[in-house]
Amino acid sequence: MIVVSPGVPANLPQLEAARARGIPVWSEIELAWRLLRGKLVAITGSNGKTTTTSLVAHILKTANIPTLVGGNIGVPLLALVESSMDTTVTVVEISSFQLETIEAFRPEIGVLLNLTPDHLDRHASFDEYARAKMRMFENLLERDAAVLNADDPEITRRMPSRGHIYWFSRQKRVAEGAFLRDEQIFFRLDGSEVALARREDISLRGEHNLENVLAACAAAYLAGADPASISTGVKTFKGVEHRLEFVAEIGGVTFYNDSKATNVDAAKKALEAFPGPLIVILGGKDKGSPYAPLRELLHERARLALLIGAAAEKIAADLGDAVPTEHARSLDRAVQIAFRRSQPGDVVLLAPACSSFDQFQDYEHRGRTFKDLVGKLESQSAAGASAPEGFNDAA
Numbered sequence: 536m537i538v539v540s541p542g543v544p545a546n547l548p549q550l551e552a553a554r555a556r557g558i559p560v561w562s563e564i565e566l567a568w569r570l571l572r573g574k575l576v577a578i579t580g581s582n583g584k585t586t587t588t589s590l591v592a593h594i595l596k597t598a599n600i601p602t603l604v605g606g607n608i609g610v611p612l613l614a615l616v617e618s619s620m621d622t623t624v625t626v627v628e629i630s631s632f633q634l635e636t637i638e639a640f641r642p643e644i645g646v647l648l649n650l651t652p653d654h655l656d657r658h659a660s661f662d663e664y665a666r667a668k669m670r671m672f673e674n675l676l677e678r679d680a681a682v683l684n685a686d687d688p689e690i691t692r693r694m695p696s697r698g699h700i701y702w703f704s705r706q707k708r709v710a711e712g713a714f715l716r717d718e719q720i721f722f723r724l725d726g727s728e729v730a731l732a733r734r735e736d737i738s739l740r741g742e743h744n745l746e747n748v749l750a751a752c753a754a755a756y757l758a759g760a761d762p763a764s765i766s767t768g769v770k771t772f773k774g775v776e777h778r779l780e781f782v783a784e785i786g787g788v789t790f791y792n793d794s795k796a797t798n799v800d801a802a803k804k805a806l807e808a809f810p811g812p813l814i815v816i817l818g819g820k821d822k823g824s825p826y827a828p829l830r831e832l833l834h835e836r837a838r839l840a841l842l843i844g845a846a847a848e849k850i851a852a853d854l855g856d857a858v859p860t861e862h863a864r865s866l867d868r869a870v871q872i873a874f875r876r877s878q879p880g881d882v883v884l885l886a887p888a889c890s891s892f893d894q895f896q897d898y899e900h901r902g903r904t905f906k907d908l909v910g911k912l913e914s915q916s917a918a919g920a921s922a923p924e925g926f927n928d929a930a
Contacts, residue, residue: 536560567613573625578628586744631664650668701713720734732748741779742807785874785912806829806884812881818845833854
């Protein structure tokens with residue numbers, strides 16, 4: 536058999552030749568699933584996967600349920616096999632790349648958060664990308680759960696034909712699943728409702744994170760967490776690094792790191808989380824989607840967009856005159872310009888809308904670099920200097 540890394544395109548001629556000879560071509564999650572013990576909760580979507588995966592695991596641990604966590608967020612599913620037991624719940628983030636090459640992979644609880652254009656530099660079209668995501672549900676049994684976003688039209692028109700459907704919604708009561716009413720999250724099942732958490736206890740910014748919490752509450756409840764543990768878990772969860780992460784406040788200017796905003800929709804959600812005024816850092820490696828959907832929000836909320844990386848020219852062209860733009864080229868120079876141009880009350884937001892691979896190892900490297908640069912600003916500001924040493928104006 537051949538087990539492919541997610542970064543390897545599934546349609547390589549060599550892999551097609553192997554399939555023609557009857558050689559199985561599997562993703563790592565397919566192999567791991569066949570060896571894993573216990574229950575599997577798998578979470579996918581265009582945005583919010585890591586936050587939701589981390590929150591589900593946090594809630595289950597709060598409920599004293601033996602929990603493993605991994606997948607597309609650092610620890611391969613295969614690496615969790617030896618630690619798994621019949622009583623374990625394994626919570627994993629799953630990408631479209633991993634789902635392309637499954638065969639029998641089947642989570643007991645599969646969660647689909649949202650569907651928006653992403654990875655169009657890899658997938659031929661949005662429909663192809665969406666089909667890869669929907670493969671999550673193709674092997675479900677009737678007793679398995681499919682947890683879906685009732686507010687996402689791309690999901691509701693691609694309903695899976697297998698599994699027991701549960702919904703989550705921040706806009707309406709659902710037949711079965713999690714929903715928001717009177718600022719409280721309820722789970723509805725067989726006509727009865729149980730309260731799980733209060734909206735005021737959610738520390739994460741943005742309406743998109745409310746959706747992530749609703750999905751996490753539904754998945755955790757279906758996995759066996761009691762309502763009290765879900766409430767405590769939501770209340771004590773402080774978020775994930777590089778996702779709308781508060782970095783520092785310097786002279787009345789706050790800095791937020793959303794390096795994980797690697798596509799246009801994620802950047803849009805980051806912008807929606809702040810009323811403004813914003814100075815936004817955009818750019819990186821282009822993923823094939825237009826940046827025009829950011830125009831209106833940037834026009835309403837941003838004073839300046841600083842552009843970095845390989846996609847800078849395309850972003851500038853797509854944004855037009857919606858917001859003043861400046862080509863900063865590198866992240867260090869963008870942070871320097873943002874600090875120099877900012878005023879008390881401003882938010883400096885790293886929300887690139889691009890992948891990081893033109894200038895960084897990954898989005899985590901980009902986010903850590905941003906935080907290091909802001910840390911230098913903070914130190915220099917505390918020392919009374921007007922600009923930090925070590926910033927390269929010509930970078």
